[in-house]
Amino acid sequence: MMITVFTVYISRQTTLAVYFMSLVGMIVYAATLDLGRLWVVFITAGALGFFMTGYLPLGFEFAVELTYPESEGTSSGLLNCSAQVFGIIFTICQGKIIDSFGTLAGNIFLCVFLLIGTIMTGLIKSDLRRQNANLLAKAKATAKMHLPA
Numbered sequence: 001m002m003i004t005v006f007t008v009y010i011s012r013q014t015t016l017a018v019y020f021m022s023l024v025g026m027i028v029y030a031a032t033l034d035l036g037r038l039w040v041v042f043i044t045a046g047a048l049g050f051f052m053t054g055y056l057p058l059g060f061e062f063a064v065e066l067t068y069p070e071s072e073g074t075s076s077g078l079l080n081c082s083a084q085v086f087g088i089i090f091t092i093c094q095g096k097i098i099d100s101f102g103t104l105a106g107n108i109f110l111c112v113f114l115l116i117g118t119i120m121t122g123l124i125k126s127d128l129r130r131q132n133a134n135l136l137a138k139a140k141a142t143a144k145m146h147l148p149a
Contacts (some may be wrong), residue, residue, distance in 0.1 A: 011065070012126040015058045022051040023114040024146045030107035054148060066124070 025048035032040045060076055067075040090110070098106040
């Protein structure tokens, strides 16, 4: 039981921390974009990419845990599909915002949705069903081994 509680805490906190750092990276990137220092933009873009790319495997693993006993392929496929749909929508919207209001407004648009995503991630109930099922199966196997024959 202690391992399960500890792992739930770590999984949820890690996912939330990486999402939050993506938000921070996007804010810093938006703030440094117009400074005129290309090396600063490269560093902030690298940090932003590090956290956003790092969120992908964490998000997929967390989704698989939450949607157990559905197959990993189903949850991963739905996440990929929704990422593509939202990516297209956000690209079109940000393009229109940048054309009308400028680059900073387009980046603020993305920051708002990263903030919404961070809040939603923080509100997710950490019910790691797959891990709990694995621990239960191990406990049953251990109990069977120790039963007198």
